[in-house]
Amino acid sequence: MTDDAGRTGGGDGPLARARTAIETRSLTALAVLTSAALVVAFYYPTATVLIEAVVVDGAVTVSVFAEVLTDPFYFGELARLLSGESPAAVLGSLLSPDRRLGIVGFTAYQAVLSTLASVALGLPAAYLLARFEFPGRRTLRSLTIVPFVLPSIMVAVGFVATFGDNGTLNAALAALGLPPVDLLFTLEAVVIAHAFYNAPLVARVTTAAWESVDASAVETARSLGAGPVRAFVDVVAPQVYPAVLTGAALTFVFTFGTFPIVLALGGFQLATVEVFVYRLVRDLSYAEAAALAIIELVISLGVLLAYLRYEARNSTSTRGARPLPRRPLVPPAPTLRELLPRAGLGVYSVAAGILFVAPIASMILASVTGGDGALTLDHYRFLIERQQTGAAFQVRPWPAIRNSLAFAAAATLLALPMGVVVAVLTTRRYRGRTLVDAAAMAPLAVSGIIVGLGLLRGLVFGVEIAEWRIAASGAVAIVVAHAVSGYPFVVRTVSPGLSGLDRSLVESARALGASRARVIRDVELPLVWPAVVAGAAFAFAISIGEFTSTVVLATGADAYTMPVAIERFIGRRLGPATAMGVVLLVVTGLSFVVIERLGGDHRGL
Amino acid sequence: MRIPYVTTEYNNRVMTTDESETRRRARPRTRRRFLTAAGTAGAVALAGCSAERTGDGGDGGDGAGSDGNETDGGGDTDGGGDGGDGETPTLTVATYSSFIDAPSVSPGEWLKEEFESRFDAELEWATPDNEVNYYVERAASGAGVDADVYVGLTTEDLVRVDEELDEDLFAEAGDIEGGDAVKEGLRFDPFDRAVPFDTGYVSLVYDSTTAEAPETFDGLLDDEHAGALIAQNPGASSTGRAFLLHTINRFGDGGVASDGDGEAIEGADGDPDYDYLDYWADLQENDVRVLGSWDDAYAAWSEGEAPMVVSYSTDQVFANMEGADLDEHQIRFLNDQAYANPEGMAVFADADEPELARQFMSFMLEPDVQGEIAQRNVAFPATGDAELPSDYAELAQEPADPVTFTYDELRGSADAWVEAWERQFAGN
Structure with a gap:
């Protein structure tokens, strides 16, 4: 990927040889750089904390683990099994109605529910975005990821204003003469909020895969006599499944590690593992916190690896990228076959309007509502005033916007090559690939609280090597940390497409003398381009929304980002914070549109 | 993204939060x-x-x-050396x-x-x-x-x-x-x-235009106050923890932090058989909401999700600053007390x-x-x-009878109190 000049023939001169050498090694070099970034900004820092689970006061011990694993508070009935009770007795209690799930069991349970809800709400959106043509489609597709970057306090505000006792939904129901719903502070509210965050992820990943489905394969199937349903099941679905599962697996992992939103919209009776990790870290009880975090990590990674095994076994071959033609949203003929899916989408869009648009609209409304309930621009005036008169040590809006954009752009540019290189490495088949997969995906699966503490110890305080203390913080460290959290998305969006590519394409190009790096750049990436753009958008979103490592690594008020500003502007009235939240919303929305425009709709062969 | 927000609290909160700037400073001077x-x-x-x-x-x-x-x-040369120069x-x-x-x-x-x-x-x-x-x-x-x-x-x-x-x-x-x-x-x-x-003092803040707050802790258990109180997670929020400590002061700790020596904090209610965990069981039965941070709780309370919230006794100072209706921001000191958090x-x-x-x-x-x-x-x-x-x-109102635990009382006990409460409240 270092080669940017067009290939002008098969010259054998020293220049060409040098170029070939660089091309040949660029992949290796990138792989080495990626590993280095991961070690410095993730593995080493995280290890400084996780090791406390097994090393207590200088001695290696498994007692902390044993205690957590056999504690029914965390593992419910399963803990009895782990402490040696007979499986039959445990099974008996598991089947009884008053079984105990334990905190870990409950956390998994709510994550499963949240995943199902996110898939159910994400798929229709993917169908709409991938298969229909309508004005504003591309903008809508770009904006799908916006919910992903919203701070939890903003989502909590939007949800309370929409689904609360005095919320918009109940007002609408009352106007229709319907009874009110009591949604807040229940598991349902938490699951819906998780779907608000993650359905867009499922939708975006699935859309990218669906747009990469080759139309000629469908046409071939149809010409061989397959009906539209059969063609969908046999040709389209196998290429879309892996993406849906990607979305589902990522959703599970995120909602398994959920933290503030559960307490904000559910309450402490629904506390998840991460709530306890936070409390234990805060109380400096690192051994137990680290043990819990490792258990979280094992479960999350287990789910990711199970999914990766499935992905590896089920990749289907494709060799072209002429996308399926989109259908107009207005049915061409009033037949049942044309009307039914559109009617379904109509129902879906009402649900989506309530679920995604109403909370965001409530946030925007909150940003222009004063203490007396009247409309006002005071909160935006506050932002301007803080910009003009804030002290040097205070957080000001403009530097926050500028830093957010700069960090996110840099982190995306770093995450893209990192992600592509890892995707290429993990689509090959070799011994120990599972290990590489696990290592590459670990940043998704480790508790954010633990990573934050690790960055403090590993980077900010630094390491002492031969009387020198090596430390890192500030903008560069933030960008690397953001890229490390964002690059797994690039891997996960790009990888299924890459592994599905017809190997003969790559082999012919190689036979014609192209280097591996060049094949990736000129042949493979263009074929999975929608996935690359989606991955870039996610990497950008991760950086924009990141909070924990940013505050840990920032060197002062002038390295802060928009989420930090929102957090600082939270006061007794939420106006100033919501105004900053709307700024975040607008800035990121525009950025996504720009990214996808820059990416182009398609860049197929 | 791990939805990486940590809990935050408000202005005059005291200890808990995890917000703010990690200021990286070089050497001094x-x-x-x-x-x-x-x-x-x-x-x-x-x-x-x-x-x-x-x-x-x-x-x-x-x-x-x-x-x-x-x-x-690397290796810059400025150093201490500012002493008396x-x-x-x-x-x-x-x-x-x-x-x-x-x-x-x-x-x-x-x-x-x-x-x-x-x-x-x-x-x-x-x-x-x-x-x-x-x-x-x-x-x-x-x-x-x-x-x-x-x-x-x-x-x-x-x-x-x-x-x-x-x-x-x-x-x-x-x-x-x-x-x-x-x-x-x-x-x-x-x-x-x-x-x-x-x-500062942690007390109840309530909206008197929708409900009248009870005078005592026991009053919070009345049917008419079912689902009426929003509190905060004592593991992450200073107001939440102060309120929990106040209930321990009131009802005793039942010896949960005793290390087996049977020593227990006696409650001011004078009933050795009813401790703070019993009280919280009753409170949970009466549908108390325990949210994460002060922000979560105060935002939900402001939206009218419940008439009462655990907050600070200085609430009216802010309400007055904003020109809000003070009837909607009344302070209640349960049993004429509030938990004091000196800084x-x-x-x-x-x-x-x-x-x-x-x-x-x-x-x-x-x-x-x-x-x-x-x-x-x-x-x-x-x-x-x-x-x-x-x-x-x-x-800015002060209670007739501020209560607080001393350093010696908290040492060795506070963690156990919170943990026992967590295990009861979130037992799934």
Whole structure:
């Protein structure tokens, strides 16, 4: 990927040889750089904390683990099994109605529910975005990821204003003469909020895969006599499944590690593992916190690896990228076959309007509502005033916007090559690939609280090597940390497409003398381009929304980002914070549109 | 993305949160001054990689910080050496972020200007994300503490620090000028390190236009108050923890922290068979909402999700500032009590400027400064002679009977109390 000049023939001169050498090694070099970034900004820092689970006061011990694993508070009935009770007795209690799930069991349970809800709400959106043509489609597709970057306090505000006792939904129901719903502070509210965050992820990943489905394969199937349903099941679905599962697996992992939103919209009776990790870290009880975090990590990674095994076994071959033609949203003929899916989408869009648009609209409304309930621009005036008169040590809006954009752009540019290189490495088949997969995906699966503490110890305080203390913080460290959290998305969006590519394409190009790096750049990436753009958008979103490592690594008020500003502007009235939240919303929305425009709709062969 | 938000609390909250700036500071003095200047220029920090000899200088700064566009090359040569050479000394004051940066009011800016005008010194704020824990980590990692004084210590902070570190993080305050003016009941550090500078009370805030709050803890269990109270997670929120401690003070701890010696905190209710866990079981039965942070709780309360919320007794000061209807912001002291959370300040044991730090502490106790802190931090002064507007007490209410646990009572017990409560409340 270092080669940017067009290939002008098969010259054998020293220049060409040098170029070939660089091309040949660029992949290796990138792989080495990626590993280095991961070690410095993730593995080493995280290890400084996780090791406390097994090393207590200088001695290696498994007692902390044993205690957590056999504690029914965390593992419910399963803990009895782990402490040696007979499986039959445990099974008996598991089947009884008053079984105990334990905190870990409950956390998994709510994550499963949240995943199902996110898939159910994400798929229709993917169908709409991938298969229909309508004005504003591309903008809508770009904006799908916006919910992903919203701070939890903003989502909590939007949800309370929409689904609360005095919320918009109940007002609408009352106007229709319907009874009110009591949604807040229940598991349902938490699951819906998780779907608000993650359905867009499922939708975006699935859309990218669906747009990469080759139309000629469908046409071939149809010409061989397959009906539209059969063609969908046999040709389209196998290429879309892996993406849906990607979305589902990522959703599970995120909602398994959920933290503030559960307490904000559910309450402490629904506390998840991460709530306890936070409390234990805060109380400096690192051994137990680290043990819990490792258990979280094992479960999350287990789910990711199970999914990766499935992905590896089920990749289907494709060799072209002429996308399926989109259908107009207005049915061409009033037949049942044309009307039914559109009617379904109509129902879906009402649900989506309530679920995604109403909370965001409530946030925007909150940003222009004063203490007396009247409309006002005071909160935006506050932002301007803080910009003009804030002290040097205070957080000001403009530097926050500028830093957010700069960090996110840099982190995306770093995450893209990192992600592509890892995707290429993990689509090959070799011994120990599972290990590489696990290592590459670990940043998704480790508790954010633990990573934050690790960055403090590993980077900010630094390491002492031969009387020198090596430390890192500030903008560069933030960008690397953001890229490390964002690059797994690039891997996960790009990888299924890459592994599905017809190997003969790559082999012919190689036979014609192209280097591996060049094949990736000129042949493979263009074929999975929608996935690359989606991955870039996610990497950008991760950086924009990141909070924990940013505050840990920032060197002062002038390295802060928009989420930090929102957090600082939270006061007794939420106006100033919501105004900053709307700024975040607008800035990121525009950025996504720009990214996808820059990416182009398609860049197929 | 792990939806990485941590809980935050409000302005006059005391200990808990995890917000704010992790300020990376380089070595003190000359560099600091340069950094402040560079910081105001507002340029993006370019690089923050550094390598520094650990043996030299003695201040052990990690040298990684660069607050502006300074590129921090390895092995720079500035060092201590400021002692008596006529340079303006810099005092680094660590605190929680809302003390210097809040959307409404915060004392930070005024204090900095006032201190610098009275002393020939520069005041630099540091608000690391993990607050006191950040310095515990620094001390434990051998990276050097790199600050002179901490403002905003609570009794629980001290307990936690003392349980974690073998060496002293803070030094004894010694003879602080004006220290005698601190109210006796507020002194919370038996080892005389932390000197209180303000205090707050955690009480109920309620909307009297929708419901009347009960007079007592027992009243909260009445059917008419079912689902009417929003509290906060005591594991992450200072108001939530204060409310939990208040219930322990009221009903006793049932010996959950006794280490098997059968010792228990007796409740003020005089019933040894009914402890705080029993009370919370009843409260949960009556549909109390325990949300995460003060922000979550106050936002939900403001939207009318419930008429009562656990918050601060200074609520009307803010409500008045915003021109809100005070009937919607009534204070209730259950059993005429409120849990007091005094905040203290202490000099770090390895402060570079211990004398200046003590001058700062006595500055913080001067009558006019005490008045300003109370008003700008929306809290109550720690001294008896603070200069406050005569109508301050009209809106900032104090309970007839403040309650609080001492350092000795909290030590060895607080964690067990919270954990027992968690296990009961979230038992799935």
